[in-house]
Amino acid sequence: MANEKSSELPPGGIITDAGSSERYHTGEWRSQRPEVDKDKCTNCLTCWIYCPDNSIIVENEKMVGFKYTHCKGCGICANQCPAKAITMKEEGL
Amino acid sequence: MGEKMAVNGDTAIAMAWKQINPDVVAAYPITPQTIIVEAFSDYVHDGEVDTEYVCAESEHSALSICVGASAAGSRVATATASAGLAFMWEMLYIAASMRTPIVMAIANRTLSGPINIHCDHSDAMGARDSGWVQIFGENVQEAYDNTLIAFRIAEHMKVRLPTMTCIDGFIITHALERFEPLDVETVRNFLGPYQAVRPLLDLKNPTTYGPIAMPDYYFEIKYQQAVAMEEALKVTRDVMAEFAEVSGRKYDLVDGYQVDDAEYVIVAMGSTAGTLRYVVDQMRADGKKVGTVKVRLFRPFPMEDMAKLLKGKKAVAVMDRAMSPGTGGALYSDVLQSLVGMDDAPLVINYVYGLGGRDVMPGQLTGVFEDLIKGNENRINYMGVRK
Ligand code: SF4
Ligand code: SF4
Numbered sequence: 001m002a003n004e005k006s007s008e009l010p011p012g013g014i015i016t017d018a019g020s021s022e023r024y025h026t027g028e029w030r031s032q033r034p035e036v037d038k039d040k041c042t043n044c045l046t047c048w049i050y051c052p053d054n055s056i057i058v059e060n061e062k063m064v065g066f067k068y069t070h071c072k073g074c075g076i077c078a079n080q081c082p083a084k085a086i087t088m089k090e091e092g093l
Numbered sequence: 094m095g096e097k098m099a100v101n102g103d104t105a106i107a108m109a110w111k112q113i114n115p116d117v118v119a120a121y122p123i124t125p126q127t128i129i130v131e132a133f134s135d136y137v138h139d140g141e142v143d144t145e146y147v148c149a150e151s152e153h154s155a156l157s158i159c160v161g162a163s164a165a166g167s168r169v170a171t172a173t174a175s176a177g178l179a180f181m182w183e184m185l186y187i188a189a190s191m192r193t194p195i196v197m198a199i200a201n202r203t204l205s206g207p208i209n210i211h212c213d214h215s216d217a218m219g220a221r222d223s224g225w226v227q228i229f230g231e232n233v234q235e236a237y238d239n240t241l242i243a244f245r246i247a248e249h250m251k252v253r254l255p256t257m258t259c260i261d262g263f264i265i266t267h268a269l270e271r272f273e274p275l276d277v278e279t280v281r282n283f284l285g286p287y288q289a290v291r292p293l294l295d296l297k298n299p300t301t302y303g304p305i306a307m308p309d310y311y312f313e314i315k316y317q318q319a320v321a322m323e324e325a326l327k328v329t330r331d332v333m334a335e336f337a338e339v340s341g342r343k344y345d346l347v348d349g350y351q352v353d354d355a356e357y358v359i360v361a362m363g364s365t366a367g368t369l370r371y372v373v374d375q376m377r378a379d380g381k382k383v384g385t386v387k388v389r390l391f392r393p394f395p396m397e398d399m400a401k402l403l404k405g406k407k408a409v410a411v412m413d414r415a416m417s418p419g420t421g422g423a424l425y426s427d428v429l430q431s432l433v434g435m436d437d438a439p440l441v442i443n444y445v446y447g448l449g450g451r452d453v454m455p456g457q458l459t460g461v462f463e464d465l466i467k468g469n470e471n472r473i474n475y476m477g478v479r480k
Binding site for chain 2: 004005006007009010011012013014015016018020
């Protein structure tokens with residue numbers, strides 16, 4: 001929760017700090033979380049291309065998981081995965 | 094200075110823009126504003142200005158382009174009227190919220206329906222709460238002067254709010270009147286060079302304009318506009334004083350005429366204010382203690398100035414050239430609010446008038462004064478409608 005006063009914020013709510021969206025944890029919005037079955041995954045990286053929140057973690061050109069601080073659970077990766085390796089699981093169950 | 098010419102209100106605004114030479118103008122023509130953008134596109138074509146002139150495909154786009162250009166770091170002007178202003182509705186709020194100091198001329202024209210191209214203030218009243226500073230001009234000279242003043246208010250570092258200057262459609266936009274422009278050097282010195290705040294095109298200091306603000310921030314960002322509007326009251330007063338020094342033309346936020354010893358006062362905005370001074374002169378010649386108040390600055394509303402002028406009067410009529418069906422006009426509410434808590438506040442009644450370009454005759458305004466003198470207590474009246 002923010003505490004800055006109106007007078008402390010830049011006029012018009014502009015953001016003067018490059019890359020500040022990193023600090024905004026869109027992962028808090030998530031109601032479903034993507035999980036990957038690495039036995040099915042072919043590392044085609046389609047999910048990485050499609051993820052709107054840059055939340056597919058890739059190491060050495062391999063898909064290794066999700067950045068849950070910013071994954072907002074939209075399900076696009078699961079929909080796009082050609083190998084049906086990603087499933088969406090309810091959060092908080 | 095000193096050169097006198099006869100031009101119409103729209104041309105006077107285009108001439109002001111020519112002298113100002115804004116970086117960007119994006120507009121879409123609509124009667125009765127069209128002359129402004131036509132005349133200005135001639136200046137662009139003839140190389141008399143360096144302005145990037147964008148013929149937008151709609152008013153929504155025109156103001157969107159203005160917002161982007163202003164955020165990018167340019168001095169921006171545009172103009173519209175009526176349905177065009179209504180079509181800008183969404184972007185009006187965004188321009189104010191992003192604190193882009195765009196200056197827009199409004200050739201006041203009614204809103205449909207029935208469809209009608211003539212004057213009333215319903216277009217500008219629709220923008221009343223959008224966060225724009227709103228100035229109303231009475232005549233061709235003020236159309237020009239207010240344009241210059243508007244840039245200084247909008248661009249002031251304590252304000253940074255878009256500003257609209259309104260003139261009555263056809264009555265002022267299309268009527269030839271005597272007019273004295275300032276010379277171009279005076280205009281450019283008065284405005285000074287444009288000072289951008291965090292321009293988008295400054296790649297060394299990257300800035301995001303228009304980010305989302307959730308319930309935890311929206312209210313704080315919105316409150317900034319209320320603070321800026323308060324500043325705009327002071328700034329407008331100062332800018333008008335400075336303008337008087339360079340032009341010899343003295344303006345105030347609200348102008349009283351024969352109000353000092355008046356018992357009955359009519360408050361109005363726009364061209365009707367001129368007719369009212371004529372009516373006051375006629376009635377003063379017959380010994381009637383009448384006066385009139387012209388509202389020049391409508392947003393922010395100069396409540397204290399209004400209260401000072403109306404203190405001690407017996408009765409006041411507020412003329413609204415727009416209506417809010419189901420209640421009185423917007424100017425009426427503001428005048429009433431200005432008088433809250435005043436001892437012996439005058440009786441204040443409302444006249445909705447001149448809708449859809451209905452002519453306003455001096456005899457009708459004399460009739461309003463006579464109503465006041467007779468003690469008309471009917472709160473909301475409709476001047477000249479065939480009921
Ligand atoms: S799209 Fe599916 S198969 Fe391709 S890398 Fe992502 S999870 Fe693996
Ligand atoms: S659920 Fe959406 S946000 Fe999360 S990793 Fe998949 S595509 Fe990205």
